[in-house]
Amino acid sequence: MHLPYAYAYILLFALSSLVNGQFLPSAAPIVTRSPYLNAWVDLTGSKPNSWPKFWSTNRTLGWGGFIRVNGNDTYEWTGAAMEDPALKFTARSRQAAVLNNLIVTPTRTIFILRAGPIQFNVTYLSPIEPDDIVLQSFPFSYVFLDAVSADNQAHSVQVYSDLSGEWLSFADAVKIQWDTTLGPIIAHSAQLSTPKSLQEVTNMASDGTLYHATNAGNGVTWETGGHYAIRGWFLSQGSVNNTKNPDFRNINDNYPIFGYAHDLGSVTSTPVSVVWAVGLARNPVIRQTSGSDTLDLLPYWTTKYSSPLDGIQAFLADAPKAKERASALDAKIQKDAMKISSNYNDLVSLAARQTFASVETAVGPSDSIYMFMKDIGTSQRVNPVETLYAAFPAFLYINSTWGRYLLEPLLQYETSTQYTASYASPDIGSFFPIAAGQPNPSSLRSIDDSSAMLIMAWAQARFSGDQTLLNRYYSTFQKWADSIISSNPLNTAGAQTADGLDGQNDMSNLAIKGIIGIRAMAEISHTVGKGDDASKYQNQASSWVSSWLASASSGDHLLSTNSTSSSWSLMYNLYPDKLLGMKLVSQEIYDKQDRFYTTRTLSGDKYGLAYDSNAINVVKSHWTMLTAATTTDIGARDYFVKMVHDKATDSNNFATFPSTYSSVDGKLITGLASPAQGAAFGLLTLNLESKLAGLSGNTGGSPDTGSKSNVGAIAGGIVGGLAGLVLIVLGFFFFLRKRKARDYHEGESKPATFFARFGRDQPHPDDPLVDYHVEPMPLPSGYQSQQGRVSYSNSNSSSGQLLQLAPLRLHNADQSAAFQAPPLPRKTDRIATSSLEDVARYNSNRDVLPLPTSPSVGGTSSDASQLRHEVESLRREMEEMRSRTMYEPPPEYT
Ligand SMILES: *[C@@H]1O[C@H](CO)[C@@H](O)[C@H](O)[C@H]1NC(C)=O
Ligand SMILES: *[C@@H]1O[C@H](CO)[C@@H](O)[C@H](O)[C@H]1NC(C)=O
Ligand SMILES: *[C@@H]1O[C@H](CO)[C@@H](O)[C@H](O)[C@H]1NC(C)=O
Ligand SMILES: *[C@@H]1O[C@H](CO)[C@@H](O)[C@H](O)[C@H]1NC(C)=O
Ligand SMILES: *[C@@H]1O[C@H](CO)[C@@H](O)[C@H](O)[C@H]1NC(C)=O
Ligand SMILES: *[C@@H]1O[C@H](CO)[C@@H](O)[C@H](O)[C@H]1NC(C)=O
Numbered sequence: 001m002h003l004p005y006a007y008a009y010i011l012l013f014a015l016s017s018l019v020n021g022q023f024l025p026s027a028a029p030i031v032t033r034s035p036y037l038n039a040w041v042d043l044t045g046s047k048p049n050s051w052p053k054f055w056s057t058n059r060t061l062g063w064g065g066f067i068r069v070n071g072n073d074t075y076e077w078t079g080a081a082m083e084d085p086a087l088k089f090t091a092r093s094r095q096a097a098v099l100n101n102l103i104v105t106p107t108r109t110i111f112i113l114r115a116g117p118i119q120f121n122v123t124y125l126s127p128i129e130p131d132d133i134v135l136q137s138f139p140f141s142y143v144f145l146d147a148v149s150a151d152n153q154a155h156s157v158q159v160y161s162d163l164s165g166e167w168l169s170f171a172d173a174v175k176i177q178w179d180t181t182l183g184p185i186i187a188h189s190a191q192l193s194t195p196k197s198l199q200e201v202t203n204m205a206s207d208g209t210l211y212h213a214t215n216a217g218n219g220v221t222w223e224t225g226g227h228y229a230i231r232g233w234f235l236s237q238g239s240v241n242n243t244k245n246p247d248f249r250n251i252n253d254n255y256p257i258f259g260y261a262h263d264l265g266s267v268t269s270t271p272v273s274v275v276w277a278v279g280l281a282r283n284p285v286i287r288q289t290s291g292s293d294t295l296d297l298l299p300y301w302t303t304k305y306s307s308p309l310d311g312i313q314a315f316l317a318d319a320p321k322a323k324e325r326a327s328a329l330d331a332k333i334q335k336d337a338m339k340i341s342s343n344y345n346d347l348v349s350l351a352a353r354q355t356f357a358s359v360e361t362a363v364g365p366s367d368s369i370y371m372f373m374k375d376i377g378t379s380q381r382v383n384p385v386e387t388l389y390a391a392f393p394a395f396l397y398i399n400s401t402w403g404r405y406l407l408e409p410l411l412q413y414e415t416s417t418q419y420t421a422s423y424a425s426p427d428i429g430s431f432f433p434i435a436a437g438q439p440n441p442s443s444l445r446s447i448d449d450s451s452a453m454l455i456m457a458w459a460q461a462r463f464s465g466d467q468t469l470l471n472r473y474y475s476t477f478q479k480w481a482d483s484i485i486s487s488n489p490l491n492t493a494g495a496q497t498a499d500g501l502d503g504q505n506d507m508s509n510l511a512i513k514g515i516i517g518i519r520a521m522a523e524i525s526h527t528v529g530k531g532d533d534a535s536k537y538q539n540q541a542s543s544w545v546s547s548w549l550a551s552a553s554s555g556d557h558l559l560s561t562n563s564t565s566s567s568w569s570l571m572y573n574l575y576p577d578k579l580l581g582m583k584l585v586s587q588e589i590y591d592k593q594d595r596f597y598t599t600r601t602l603s604g605d606k607y608g609l610a611y612d613s614n615a616i617n618v619v620k621s622h623w624t625m626l627t628a629a630t631t632t633d634i635g636a637r638d639y640f641v642k643m644v645h646d647k648a649t650d651s652n653n654f655a656t657f658p659s660t661y662s663s664v665d666g667k668l669i670t671g672l673a674s675p676a677q678g679a680a681f682g683l684l685t686l687n688l689e690s691k692l693a694g695l696s697g698n699t700g701g702s703p704d705t706g707s708k709s710n711v712g713a714i715a716g717g718i719v720g721g722l723a724g725l726v727l728i729v730l731g732f733f734f735f736l737r738k739r740k741a742r743d744y745h746e747g748e749s750k751p752a753t754f755f756a757r758f759g760r761d762q763p764h765p766d767d768p769l770v771d772y773h774v775e776p777m778p779l780p781s782g783y784q785s786q787q788g789r790v791s792y793s794n795s796n797s798s799s800g801q802l803l804q805l806a807p808l809r810l811h812n813a814d815q816s817a818a819f820q821a822p823p824l825p826r827k828t829d830r831i832a833t834s835s836l837e838d839v840a841r842y843n844s845n846r847d848v849l850p851l852p853t854s855p856s857v858g859g860t861s862s863d864a865s866q867l868r869h870e871v872e873s874l875r876r877e878m879e880e881m882r883s884r885t886m887y888e889p890p891p892e893y894t
Contacts, residue, residue: 023346024102025648027057027656028109029673030124031141032357035374035432036205037280038673039063039167041078041109042654048111048122049076049096054170055354055376055656055673056203062164062255064231065122067097067115067147070155074235075115077122077145078161081231088228089235105330106352117155118267120147126353127322128329130399133369135322137300137361140211140279140315142322146271147264154266158238161276162230162259163212165251168192170202172252178224180244180258185313186222187213188258193248198287198296198433200380205433211279212258213312219263226254234261275319281308285360286372286382288409288428288435291416297362300369333397336684341638343645344683347625350648350657351677355394358675360433361405371405374432377658377672382429383410386498387676389452390622390659393579393629393685394678396463400688403460404469410453411473413437423483424449426498444496447487447510450480451517452498455576458520461527462580465691470524481521481537489514490547499623501614504561508552509612512585513573515544519582526695538695545584553589557596560612568600569612572626579629579685581696587632594633601639605663607650608643619663621647621671622679629682637683644680 024043030052031039038055041048051060065078072092076082082094097120101112111122125142129135145159165176169192178190189211196206214220223230225245234240240261249256264272284296305311315322333352337345359371373391375384388406395402413419413428418439423446429435441449454477461470470477487495489511496502497510522537552558560567571593577584600609611620621644628640648657650666659671 022101023104023342023349023649024651025104025346025350025657026650026654027053028102028104029126029350029353029357029656030109031143031278032126032353032673033141034139034280034282034360035203035358035376036200036208036282037139037141037278038357038376039278040656040673043102044651044654046099047096048099048113049078049080049082051080052078053656054204057654057656057672059170059202059204060166062162062166062227062257064160064162064164064227064257064259066160066231066235067118067120067145068158068160068235068238069116069118071238073116077111077113077115077120081227086228087232087235089232091235094235104346104349105326106333106349107326107330114150117149117151117153118147118157119150120145123323125323125326126357127326128352128356128398129325130329133361134301134304135318136356138279138311138315139281139299140277140312142315142319143276143278144319144323145274145276147267147273148271149267149269152269154268157264157267157272158234158261159264159274160231160234160240160259160261161212162227162257163188163190163210163278164227164255164257165190165210166255167210167280168204168208169206169251170204173250175248175250176256177248178245178256178258180222180224181309182216183313184216185213185316186216186220186260187211187309187312188222188224189309190256190258198284200433203376203380205280205282208280208282209308210258211277211281211308211312212260213277213279213316214260214262214275215316219265221261221263222259224256224258227257228254230257230259234259238263275316277312277316279308279312279315281311283308285362286370286433286435288362288364288370288372289418289437290409290412291418294436295364297364297370300361300363303363303367333684336687340683341641343638344641344680347641347644347648347680348684351680352394354657354673355391355675355678356398357673358391359406368408369405370409371402372409372433372435373406373675375427375675377656377674378660378670378676380431381427382432382435384427385410385424385449385452386426387674389456389498390626390676391678392456392459393626393681396459396579396685396688397681400460400463401466403456404464404466407453407456407460407469409435411469411476415473415476421446422479423447423487424453424480444494444502445498447484447489447492447495447514447517448498450484451489451513451520453477454480454484454517454520454524455513455580458523458527459576459580462523462690462692462694463685463688467527467692470528474524474528474530477521477524478533481518484514484517485540487514489518490544490551499611499615499620501560501612504563506551506562508548508558508560508562509569509571509573511548511552512571512577515541515548516573516576516580516582516584518544519584520576520580523580523694527692534695541584549585549589553592556592556599558589558593560614564613567613568596570597570609570623570627571630572611572623574630575626575682577630579682581690581694583696590630590632594631594636597627597631597636597639598633601636604639604643607647607661607663607666608640610663617663618669619643619647619661620676621659621661622674622676625677625679626682629686 024046026044027040028043030041031037039052039061040055041052042050052063053059054061063079064081065076067075067077074091074094075097077097081087097113097115099111100114103110107125107128109124113120113122123144125144127135147157149155168176168190175193176190177193178188181187189209191209192206199206221239221242223240223243230240238261240259245256262274283298283302285299286297288295288297301311305314333348334345337348358373358376362370362372364370373383373388375381375387383406392403395406410428414425418437421441423443425438425441426445426449428437457469457477461467491505492507492510493505495510497507501507518537519541522534522541525533525537551562554565557568558571560569574585608619608624610616610618611623624640624644628637631637647661647666653666653668655668656673657677658668659674659676660669661667662669
């Protein structure tokens with residue numbers, strides 16, 4: 001009794017009831033724990049049931065997920081198996097579960113779903129474990145399903161989950177084998193029949209073992225075998241057969257799947273839960289060459305567990321506690337992030353898992369801990385220095401000691417006999433997971449990479465209090481600092497930035513990075529007790545800063561290069577000046593730059609500002625977020641945050657939160673799922689507490705603590721006495737200022753001010769400001785002429801080609817490869833009315849549950865909330881000032 005063909009297709013039109021204004025990323029991470037266990041779901045169609053994709057978006061990861069209610073109503077919560085008419089089963093109805101809400105936290109993506117009378121949540125938890133490196137190194141994620149009856153009636157419910165062999169290889173015509181282990185847990189495992197150790201093909205590992213596991217118990221059945229048979233049987237019967245299929249075959253030969261069914265019995269108003277583990281274990285994880293040794297390193301969890309099965313058993317047993325730890329960590333991060341804004345909270349939440357999933361944590365000789373980062377989305381490089389530099393804020397915030405684990409593999413190699421350059425290498429290998437080293441890197445990037453290494457080395461020591469690296473590699477750091485000095489960051493002719501900008505003798509953003517690198521060297525020298533070196537480097541940095549300012553600072557902004565007076569740059573390399581409390585650059589310059597950003601935003605494209613006037617139309621979200629961390633102007637900061645948020649939620653382009661895209665149309669340039677997004681944590685790191693005194697003698701983590709003025713003490717007094725009153729008055733003042741600014745705009749002719757446009761997180765739908773966006777001109781065949789320069793735009797071309805930009809040019813290998821990337825595959829199974837407004841309208845007269853409110857739902861745009869926002873941020877600034885006074889000696893009267 002098969003149903004008529006057409007009947008099955010109701011589900012294609014099962015629209016969700018997501019409302020406008022809520023954070024709905026175009027892709028959400030679901031199982032992201034390593035470069036190879038990295039699954040995302042496409043949310044551009046606002047529905048839960050599509051096939052999950054590998055981060056590259058061009059590989060389906062088969063995952064069937066169903067819920068069966070009262071024996072004859074079936075719903076799909078992940079995958080798109082039901083859409084296939086060849087899947088036969090008996091059921092009165094089959095449809096997608098309704099997506100009522102989506103919550104993204106730093107560790108979890110939670111789907112709030114409805115299946116007829118059953119309300120259920122699917123929580124994908126990819127843990128981040130700041131204080132346990134064994135747990136952090138587990139390549140496993142949790143999937144929780146919690147169900148409850150929504151109508152006070154009892155309903156019979158069965159749930160189902162399976163994985164396919166597609167998780168094991170990019171190619172389908174590859175033979176796999178599998179097994180099921182029974183015990184306190186049931187664990188399916190599958191691997192390639194001929195795995196190849198430490199190799200990847202099209203970004204997917206050839207040596208992974210896939211795990212799908214759950215706790216054994218009443219009502220749990222399992223089965224391995226062909227996809228139609230098992231899925232159809234579950235949907236008809238509510239259980240599977242507890243049998244192993246012995247016919248090992250290709251991934252796509254009657255797709256073998258590894259499934260579980262759970263009979264939840266009669267579900268009432270008491271919630272019932274199921275937990276599954278999904279994992280992809282590799283052992284060894286990395287091949288590391290340092291000196292004459294080449295070692296295959298084991299994943300760190302092997303120091304505690306002798307096999308992945310032992311690990312996964314402990315992992316499942318720990319599920320309730322893992323969920324509690326995740327909630328606590330999420331709450332901490334979100335509390336900090338919400339002090340900035342709800343948009344910012346969204347970005348930090350989305351960025352966290354993808355950053356940590358780029359890393360394999362391995363055990364080296366004598367149980368040493370190493371972290372190896374893959375340059376996911378951009379290249380295959382191992383510990384790519386410019387990406388580490390971008391991602392570093394996330395590591396500093398989560399556990400600054402991890403910074404040492406990331407830097408040490410680079411340092412170890414660079415101090416070996418194999419490495420002869422006098423400057424830092426851009427990475428330790430071109431093809432993850434082989435850290436074969438870069439024996440002879442080009443000197444073009446030497447200022448950029450050496451400075452980044454010195455800055456990161458000092459930052460991890462400063463915030464962890466761990467001086468190991470500083471002592472161990474002092475002479476190497478010194479060699480690099482001296483090489484920066486002899487290259488002369490003020491004359492960058494022949495140098496290149498890691499972004500591929502090069503050619504000029506005065507690239508301000510690179511120059512300041514070199515100067516901050518030297519200043520970081522002064523801090524390192526001071527910390528290891530080399531006072532003379534410290535003075536030397538400190539003096540060098542100070543004298544250079546004056547020359548830098550003379551060259552870089554034009555009338556109203558800092559130049560990208562002083563040979564072009566209209567040039568500008570997002571000065572993201574000023575971030576470490578703030579982070580490390582160096583105060584090399586005065587607040588006056590920061591303020592000037594903030595005002596300049598403010599004016600630039602008025603001519604920003606739909607997706608914001610390029611990262612440099614010489615990189616036309618190229619947005620880099622990570623540099624944008626580091627720039628946001630240099631601002632003191634809330635409007636400028638919020639603009640940068642909004643700019644990246646607009647891309648993260650871009651429903652026109654399914655992309656796994658990419659780092660590099662066109663400012664005009666948001667089209668991907670490169671950096672899918674890039675760990676560089678860890679830069680989103682930049683703003684949060686400004687409040688980290690320093691554990692080492694440093695040259696300025698202060699231990700406060702706040703960027704402005706170097707000053708010895710009495711401002712802190714005075715502010716402390718104000719806070720103590722008049723705080724409340726002052727805050728309210730000031731808050732009201734700023735509030736009026738903003739409103740006035742907006743009124744100007746609304747009253748036409750006067751130019752819209754920055755505040756008017758960006759003072760709020762979410763523009764109100766009928767706010768005239770929404771129309772203020774300067775729509776870019778359509779681009780003819782991928783190229784654009786602007787200010788006398790021709791640049792390439794990725795907007796609609798298939799054959800990318802780089803034109804030389806005068807006076808700078810982009811010429812970095814990664815980037816040109818990325819420019820030539822084929823256009824993203826288009827989704828074909830999209831529902832026609834996929835815009836959120838349409839969905840909301842469609843659902844407005846349907847019977848749906850009220851939306852639970854979540855911390856990630858966008859704030860209101862009302863005046864009251866603006867006022868609150870002003871008062872809140874002033875209060876924070878006051879608190880910061882007050883905390884600063886705790887570190888400063890009291891004013892002395894002699
Ligand atoms: C899939 O995407 C990855 C990452 O963008 C790319 O390297 C690879 O060439 C793509 N493969 C195919 C067959 O499109
Ligand atoms: C649904 O299934 C139940 C048994 O599971 C049966 O009693 C009932 O008649 C079925 N309802 C319909 C409409 O088929
Ligand atoms: C950071 O990591 C180290 C090493 O794994 C650990 O000893 C320490 O407790 C962690 N710190 C925090 C604050 O979790
Ligand atoms: C689903 O998640 C929401 C939001 O966290 C929560 O309010 C609700 O109780 C959860 N439902 C179940 C069945 O666990
Ligand atoms: C389960 O077992 C029954 C009875 O032996 C058989 O008819 C059915 O085909 C099996 N289903 C699957 C999916 O293995
Ligand atoms: C750029 O700066 C350098 C160094 O300060 C200076 O010598 C040069 O004249 C400047 N060039 C222009 C065009 O201002």
